[in-house]
Amino acid sequence: MLLHMFLILHLQVLVMASSSSSEEDGSSERDDEHSKGSSHQHQWGYHDQDTWSSAFEHCSGKSQSPIDIDTHKVFYDPRLPPIKLEGYDLTGSPALTLINNGHTLQLSLPSSMRIMRGFDHVYVAAQLHFHWGTTEVPGSEHTIDNIHFPAEIHVVHYNSKYANLTEAASKADGLAVLGGFIGIGLHENDNYEKILSALTDISIEESDTEIPGFNVRHLLPNSLERFYRYNGSLTTPPCFQTVSWSLFNDSIRVSRRQLAALEDTLKTEHNKLLSKNFRAPQLLHGRKVLASFHTVSTMGKPREAPQPETQDNNVMKTSGGEWHILAITFGVLFAITFLVFSMYTYQQKKKYSKFKKDSKQNVIYKPAAIGKDIDQTSVTIT
Structure with missing residues (x-):
């Protein structure tokens, strides 16, 4: 009777050990599979x-x-x-x-x-x-x-x-x-x-x-x-x-x-x-x-x-650069225009002075005779 009970208990231990081993193997396989990604x-x-x-x-x-x-x-x-x-x-x-x-x-x-x-x-x-x-x-x-x-x-x-x-x-x-x-x-x-x-x-x-x-x-x-x-x-x-x-x-x-x-x-x-x-x-x-x-x-x-820069900063940087270029451009254009205008004015003054001088040289004045009417005074332009 005792021998019979011992055999039963031994078989139960073997079954439990086998079950535990299977669970551990399965868990190990799952962990390995997870580690692979x-x-x-x-x-x-x-x-x-x-x-x-x-x-x-x-x-x-x-x-x-x-x-x-x-x-x-x-x-x-x-x-x-x-x-x-x-x-x-x-x-x-x-x-x-x-x-x-x-x-x-x-x-x-x-x-x-x-x-x-x-x-x-x-x-x-x-x-x-x-x-x-x-x-x-x-x-x-x-x-x-x-x-x-x-x-x-x-x-x-x-x-x-x-x-x-x-x-x-x-x-x-x-x-x-x-x-x-x-x-x-x-x-x-x-x-x-x-x-x-x-x-x-x-x-x-x-x-x-x-x-x-x-x-x-x-x-x-x-x-x-x-x-x-x-x-x-x-x-x-x-x-x-x-x-x-x-x-x-x-x-x-x-x-x-x-x-x-x-x-x-x-x-x-x-x-x-x-x-x-x-x-x-x-x-x-x-x-x-x-x-x-x-x-x-x-x-x-x-x-x-x-x-990161704000949009306003970018606009200011861009505008400042553009205005700097525009200021230089307009400055150069103004200087050229002023020079041309000065030369033109000088030439016109010189031409007018010469014309006035020439006009005086070509006028002959003849005074009217005393006692004559004013309309007898004559001016001849040659």
Whole structure:
């Protein structure tokens, strides 16, 4: 009897332990799925950008990316420190993984690559990727004065105070992205060829390959001193508004053939061509775009702490400048008119004096004879 009761109690303990274990496993799986971010739980594409906000709340925020950079409205900020990179030369390093994830062409980067200067913290590289269009539709995400470039490169870094990209992505100071505009040149770009030559190996969605290490710094413009800076977001779901963007003014050049390889090789779901993978420019909503250099509009007018100006102030500044020009113009015209009038008056006086003198010389006066009538007096003008 005692043995029977012991067996029953033992079975109950086993059942309870099994149930508890199942619950813990399920909870662990849910936590892991949550940590991956909501973009893994929902399907999204570039053809339905207008619906992103319905599944990803951050996509409707007021600090979204990309944006149009209006060069007439940027503010020169001399306090922006130069960007200093470290560990970008991966020549001789282990092979790098190149991925077609169905949304873009992505290259995984080692944590030895870092931004050492240019921000308040050191930022660690995680990956780089590209955005492009078609032959007819240029595909950069950011635009300059509403002009698209053929393609754009993004080098994604996360703040070194966080453990990894996943943790940093949702933090206010989590991410820093270096962006470069890609244009078409006359010659092949040997540095880009190290990536583009491997595209046929990953043409299918969710495929990857390995390529030899190389100097990733050569994928960016020669000069990193001239750049635009603003606060924005990821340009894909979940659209976290945690990115400090640096967009270089100088562009990178590839050949038309190389750009065509990017536009025409990779496939996405259902074997469709992966192209036009860029998000439309988003509204600024009052954000300031800073520049590390003088643009046409900021030449000689550094604004360290830009403040919005009232319409009345703008009118006064404009009117004052215009009145100054008008005053000078009228002054010059008045001086010329006065000079011409003086010369004309002098000439007329001189002519009249001569005429009067000549008239006196040509008059002969003959006095009348005494006793004669006054009407006998004659005046002869010769």
